[in-house]
Amino acid sequence: MRQKDTIFWVLDFPEHIIHEMEQSLPRGCRLKKADTVSDINLNESGILNTCVMFLTLGTFKSLKPGEREILQQHHDLQKVFVLDSDEGIQGLDFDQLGSFLDMVRMPLTRDSLAGIKAKADEIQELYTDLHLMAREISLERELLARKNVQLEFLNRILTRSSASLKVVEILKVVREEFAGLVEAKGLAAVFWKKTDVRGVVTAEVYLPKMEPAGLIKSKWIKSLLDMPGRFADVRVRDYQEVVLNCPANRIEDEPVPTRQVVVPLQAGSIFIGAVVIVAEKTLRLGRDQLQIISSASNHLALALRNALKYRNIKNEADFDGLTSVYNRQQFDKRIRIELKRHQRHANPLSLIMLDLDHFKGLNDTYGHIAGDMVLKKIGNLLVETVRESDFPARYGGEEFVALLPETTEDQAWLLAERIRKKISRTVFSYDNNKFNVTASMGVACLTPGPLTPGETLVKQADKALYLAKNSGRNMVCTSADLCLGEAISS
Known part of the structure; x- marks a missing residue:
């Protein structure tokens, strides 16, 4: 010196x-x-x-x-x-x-x-x-200020993520809080689980809205589906995509590791998923930032695990376990709500009741596993065909219903006819056997008044379905057809 x-x-x-x-x-x-x-x-x-x-x-x-x-x-x-x-x-x-x-x-x-x-x-x-003492004091104050900011970040993310049992809401919190920590511009996530005793692993991929068939989206899905193997040494058999609509959440470029913070989610000894924070530019994180992210990940894993469990339990209570459409209990609740709403506004409310033709014979011929496969496919077809505002459900056995708010009987008949044709044209395959099924449907519509009984709509649709069954099956009958038949017979 x-x-x-x-x-x-x-x-x-x-x-x-x-x-x-x-x-x-x-x-x-x-x-x-x-x-x-x-x-x-x-x-x-x-x-x-x-x-x-x-x-x-x-x-x-x-x-x-x-x-x-x-x-x-x-x-x-x-x-x-x-x-x-x-x-x-x-x-x-x-x-x-x-x-x-x-x-x-x-x-x-x-x-x-x-x-x-x-x-x-x-x-x-x-x-x-x-001067050196002042500089040291200044550095200590700066360090304490940074620690305080990081502790505030940790406290906010713990408090806010614990306040919800909805997966998407928690991910929105993560997106908002990490935006200040690492200048994040986007967030993606993946969760995986074993679905049966055979160890089949399925995943849910959360991404912001992107071009459906774009190359960037495909690369992101592949990157996210590689993470179960990276962290849990498991291979995903099937996955479901969920659109993560967060304010200002955007991913426009393909995955770049140096612009990402991958936060593995480990609950106890089990990895359940990972969250990926996407930054605008190359990240250079300090040790204190990595420590605070690690601390946040431990709590986020618990919060998201609880949210996933709650959703699964709610799904088991709300949805049919075989077909994944709403169950009878949820349908009964929904029709009461819709009747009250339509009473206030005097709007038409329609119901489609669907029954698979000769379903017992199908079970006897191909077995109950084939029957279950058909019911799953019918449930998927029903969900894909009805509108987002409609309410499809499994009514029981081989019967399904679809509640159609603010829909006239003619409009409901057109939708039912479209569903019937889709079912009759679908080729089912099981154990090297190919076969078709048909469905009979009853359609009813009413504009409920203050004194309209809650079961009136279901009874009318059931009678119309009975008419379709007795008139040769594989057809759609309406409550108007029922009234016409009664008028003719009288």
């Missing part, structure tokens, strides 16, 4: 005095000459060196206000006033002189200069120590 020097600046000194000072300089001192205040350049002196300015009282008094201000701004420059041998200090305005290191009389000897050097070095070391 280079030895520190003490730099003596002299301002407007005669040449012979400068020469005398050069002859008397103590070891470790250098002399620099300045004709005006603006000539003083402390950067040339070096930041490690002690700087002292020698000037006479006469020179100081002759300085203009602006020059004195410049001199005062040089905080690292210690002033020494040089007095003539017979010059007195009575009547001096010390407030006007400002802070200074010392006053010395001519001539400037080696001993007097050495004393000034020692005093200046001591004060400089004190300044340096104070």
Whole structure:
């Protein structure tokens, strides 16, 4: 390390005095000459060196206000006033002189200069120590501030993620909170589980809305489906895609590892999924950031596991276990709600009741496993065909229903006919056997009044279904057909 020097600046000194000072300089001192205040350049002196300015009282008094201000701004420059041998200090305005290191009389000897050097070095070391202490305090404050921000982040994400039992809502919280931590622009996620005793693994992939058949989307799905193998050493057999609609959640580029934070979700000893935070640019995370992400991941895993369990339990309560459409209990609840709503607004409410033809014979011929396969397919076909506002459900056995809000009987008949044709054209395959099935359907519609019984719509649709069964099957009958038949028979 280079030895520190003490730099003596002299301002407007005669040449012979400068020469005398050069002859008397103590070891470790250098002399620099300045004709005006603006000539003083402390950067040339070096930041490690002690700087002292020698000037006479006469020179100081002759300085203009602006020059004195410049001199005062040089905080690292210690002033020494040089007095003539017979010059007195009575009547001096010390407030006007400002802070200074010392006053010395001519001539400037080696001993007097050495004393000034020692005093200046001591004060400089004190300044340096104070500066270092201030810097350390500043760094400590900065570190504490960062820790405080990170703890606030952790507290927010723990509190907000615990407040919901909906997977999508928790992922929205993660997206919002991580946006400030790593400047995230997007979020994706994958969850996996074993679905049966054979160990078949299925997954759910959460992505923002993207081009359906785009290459970028395909690469993201592949990247996410690789994670079960990476973390849990399992291979996904099938997956379901879920659109994650979060405000400002966007993924526009293919996966780039250096722009991602992959947060594995481990509940106990079991990995249940992973969340991927996508940043705008290459990430360089500090150790404290990695620690806070690790801490957050532990709680997020528990929150998301609870949300997934709650959803599964709710699905078991709300949906039919075989066909994955709503069950009879949920249908009974929904029809009561829709009847009350349609009573208020006096709008038509329609119901389609569907029964598979000769289903017992199908079970007897191909077996109950084939029958279950047919029921699953019919459930999927029903969900795919009805509108998003409609309510498809399994009514019992081989019977299905679809509740159609604000739909006339003619409109309901058209939808039922479309469903019937789809079913009759579908080729089912089981154990190297191919076969078709047909369905009979009953359609009913009413505009409920204040006193309309809740079971009226179901009874009318059931009667229309009975008519379709007795009229040759594989057809759609409506309550209007039923009324027409009753009128003819009477």
